[in-house]
Amino acid sequence: MQETLIVNARVHTMSPRGTLRGAAVALRDGRVLGVGDELSVRSLLGRSVLRVDAQGGSVIPGFTDCHIHFTAFAQRTEQVTLEGAGGLAEVLERVRAKAADLAPGEWVVGGGYDRNLWPASDRPTAQALDQAVPDRPVALASKDGHQVWVNTLALERAGFLSGLPDPAGGVVERDEAGRPTGVLKERAADRIWQVVQDPDLPTLRRMAARAQQRLHALGVTGIHVPEGPTAFRLFQEMATSGDLALRVCMMLPADRLQAAADLGIEGGFGSSLLRVGPVKIFADGSLGSQTAALLDPYQGREADGYRGVVVTEADELEDLVARATQAGLAAAIHAIGDRANRMALDALEPWLFHSRRRGLRHRIEHAQLVDPRDRPRFGQLGVIASMQPVHGPQDRTLVTRHWGAERAGHAYAWRSLREAGARLAFGSDAPVESPDPLLGLHAAMTRRLPGEAWEPEEDERSRERLTLQEALEAYTLGAAFASGEEAAKGSIEPGKLADVVILSHDLAQLPLEAWEELHVRGTFWDGRVVYRSQDLPVEMDVRVGS
Structure with missing residues (x-):
């Protein structure tokens, strides 16, 4: 297998070593072999290596999109x-x-x-x-x-x-x-x-191959997918044929919970390529369709008291969580509104100690509006906040229109949830929004899209912004934690999977005003190049002698 040496990089290891400037990374046999100064790292490799010059750009662990509807x-x-x-x-x-x-x-x-x-x-x-x-x-x-x-x-x-x-x-x-x-x-x-007529599997495979290439160009090397049997069959076929070049954590639909339990399938079953994740359960709808379940009526709907749609009633939600937990499967509960988030937390709370004994990591998907009184419960219950930061700026107008100014001040509370003890895991919700993690990073740090003017109403909400390190963690190590894989990926350390991304600029030095210049130069998955831009210098480094 090809050995690779990435040099002249700002390496964001996402490990206790922190960020290393002017560093090198060695990759071999699908694993990270070493990280440090070029001379030391080069000595770990053989005579002939692929030498990649990061030209001072950031090198980071591959992004994981923790919520993408892939098919x-x-x-x-x-x-x-x-x-x-x-x-x-x-x-x-x-x-x-x-x-x-x-x-x-x-x-x-x-x-x-x-x-x-x-x-x-x-x-x-x-x-x-x-x-x-x-x-x-x-x-x-x-x-x-x-x-x-x-x-x-x-x-x-x-x-x-x-x-x-x-x-x-x-x-x-x-x-x-x-x-x-x-x-x-x-x-x-x-x-x-x-x-609706679904495309046949060969057609879907052709579409999936192109989608995979698009994700590689964005630096995405792993995905968490809340879809059903068609997607699972697709990924299995791609894995068997050697065409799957994404690490997939497959969420099981709630209507397949009993079948999975009867077969004895537990969370984490599979491999580093395709593994079983949590059971996806819907508590409510969405902001845009005005079906997110709220504690109080929607803005302008006080007269009729409309509070959205509860997709899964509380007793059924509690039953699904109980059955999943007893079967060794974590729950991933879709909850947008503050009422839905409270229902989700209520359903998870009785299973706190059982879940800890079984090592189950429950999640709430989206968590867009959480009542401030419920935020500490995320940390107390060990619930992962699986969020999509690009929703923040994209939904700004709708949040104020449908939820009102006061509730809008509580929405997309990334920092508050993190400080309350929640582990953040970031994604995109594509195709609802763009799967580009660089957009998500910018949104998490600024609550804006690149090039977007500052909105006055965001002044008081700026407290929810994250630092670069915190936002990166949610796309890498936090994402790995969400799928129980932090020992194998999510950071650049010897022995971990060689999923690495090279960026065009040094993230620590790039002004936010210049963010639109930032792009992915190279993506390595399992140690091999799956995307390379034309401006990434690559050459063979061959050393002669004993």
Whole structure:
């Protein structure tokens, strides 16, 4: 196997050794062999090595995205993309164009529309889609993925026009006459996806290969995936064929908990390539779809007392946590609103000592709005806060609009949760947001996107910003801790997996105003180059003699 020497680097080891300037890293047989001065590290390697000059840029452990919907991300590039569409007319035009390229009768599937960006007079309806595409079913996921907009053919195929009652934990928007409008939320949306035609496995593998390349170019070497059997089969097939070059922690859907328990499958089963993670359970919905479960009514909804949607009621949530824990599986509970986060913590609390004995590391996914009284419970219960920092600046306007200024001041409380003892593990929620960890780092440190002007309302929330070291930890060592792999990855130390990223600049010296210049120059996974930019100097270093 190729031996590699990375030199002239600012190495963020994420270990007790800290950050080393002008250092070198040796990689061999898929492991880190040594870290230190170039002369000493070079002596650990053989005669012929691949010498990579970091040119003073930062070298960091490979990023892990702790929350990415990988197959959805992979498929999005071949679906109708609705990101940035400013209104109904623009969406319908994109849908028409996509339908023209498809075979007769094939579903038009897409996503990314954001109703919050549209004029108030524009409303997504089945009738509007019928006029654009009358001869085939259409299913369009919202930006947050918690609602789907469909036409009449899709409503028929999913049984919504046959008088079926609304599913528990789901919302079917209806007109004055009680007819479905075409917008379905939470578990009602699930019925649509159950009848949508999925791509076959060879097609999905082709999409996955491209998605994997895109992640490598962003420095991502590991992913935690909250998806179902199709994704699990995909990763197994890719692993068997040698095509999988990401370390995958697979979250199990709650509806497969009993099957996993009956088989005796416990968390951590697998390998460093593909392993079983926690059971994914939904407590509520999302901010954008206004289905996040709140303790108090939504802003402007005080009159009717609307507080969002509880997807899994408290008694069922407690039962799922109990069954998972007894089966040796941690829980990963999706909770956006403060009510949902309290429900999740309440469900986990009775299992504190049992979980510690079994080594189970429970997580709350997103934790976007946590009541200040509940923050200390994360540390007390050992609950990991699996968060996506880019949501902070992206959702700023929606948070104030739907939750109000006071609750907005409590949202995305990265520092407060960390200081309360929560272990942070960062991700992207792609394809909801970009999977670029460099955007996430910037958001965690500034609560802004690169190049974005400072928003006055963020002044009082700036206390939640993280340092560079703290934000990096959440993408590396914190991510490894979340999957129980901190002994094998998450830092650059001898014996650990050789998943390493070379950046174009020294993170410790780069002004935040110049962040847009920062990019990944090289990504090493299992000791081999899986991405290399044109500006990364690489040469063979061959030494002659005994």
